[in-house]
Amino acid sequence: MVSPVCSDHHNLLEPTHSLLQKLASHSQPALWHTQNVARKTRAFLTYLHTEPENALLITLAALLHDIGLLRVDAGILNKPMAIEPYEEVLFQAHPTHGEAILKEMGLFPQEIGMMIAQHHEQMDGSGYPRRVPCEQLLYGSHIIHLCDTFVSLQEETIRQKGRTPEEAWQHMSENAHLFHPELFQAFDRFIHRLDHLPVLTHPSFLLGAQL
Numbered sequence: 001m002v003s004p005v006c007s008d009h010h011n012l013l014e015p016t017h018s019l020l021q022k023l024a025s026h027s028q029p030a031l032w033h034t035q036n037v038a039r040k041t042r043a044f045l046t047y048l049h050t051e052p053e054n055a056l057l058i059t060l061a062a063l064l065h066d067i068g069l070l071r072v073d074a075g076i077l078n079k080p081m082a083i084e085p086y087e088e089v090l091f092q093a094h095p096t097h098g099e100a101i102l103k104e105m106g107l108f109p110q111e112i113g114m115m116i117a118q119h120h121e122q123m124d125g126s127g128y129p130r131r132v133p134c135e136q137l138l139y140g141s142h143i144i145h146l147c148d149t150f151v152s153l154q155e156e157t158i159r160q161k162g163r164t165p166e167e168a169w170q171h172m173s174e175n176a177h178l179f180h181p182e183l184f185q186a187f188d189r190f191i192h193r194l195d196h197l198p199v200l201t202h203p204s205f206l207l208g209a210q211l
């Protein structure tokens with residue numbers, strides 16, 4: 001049973017939905033991806049018994065983690081072959097764009113923008129776009145990074161053959177130094193006991209749907 005959403009943050013659901021509709025128009029696969037990551041994040045937070053209000057903020061950040069792709073040319077996102085180095089630079093700006101989009105709207109807590117900005121940062125400081133040292137990374141950023149990586153590795157995209165869950169976890173285990181050690185161990189326990197998650201269609205699932 002999911003705890004009720006905090007009333008202070010009810011007003012964030014419709015702006016979130018509106019942003020996701022824009023993302024769907026820009027890139028349908030990006031929308032599917034964000035929903036998959038949010039679903040995995042919500043379930044992991046439930047597994048961790050994360051305090052409800054914090055879980056809501058992190059799940060909203062997971063839903064919007066790639067919203068910065070709105071400012072990356074769809075031609076780059078949908079390119080069927082490997083992208084050029086200059087296109088990679090443009091792509092790697094999407095966490096910064098995402099934080100800026102939320103800031104310009106003036107509706108979302110700063111913490112959500114920070115988690116979006118940090119979702120590709122890594123524990124050893126090798127991530128992007130800012131190579132943030134691990135001690136400055138938010139708890140929610142570590143969670144989203146884990147879930148995003150696990151989900152992304154399994155997705156079949158225009159440029160990637162999807163891995164099985166076992167192959168994805170094997171790959172992550174070989175690169176465990178990139179993740180928060182305690183959360184990595186917790187994620188290991190989590191994914192090996194939970195296989196099936198419900199389908200998400202609207203952010204209102206945060207109000208207490210089945211997980």
Ligand SMILES: [Fe+2]
Nearest residue numbers: 065066119120
């Ligand atoms: Fe991303």
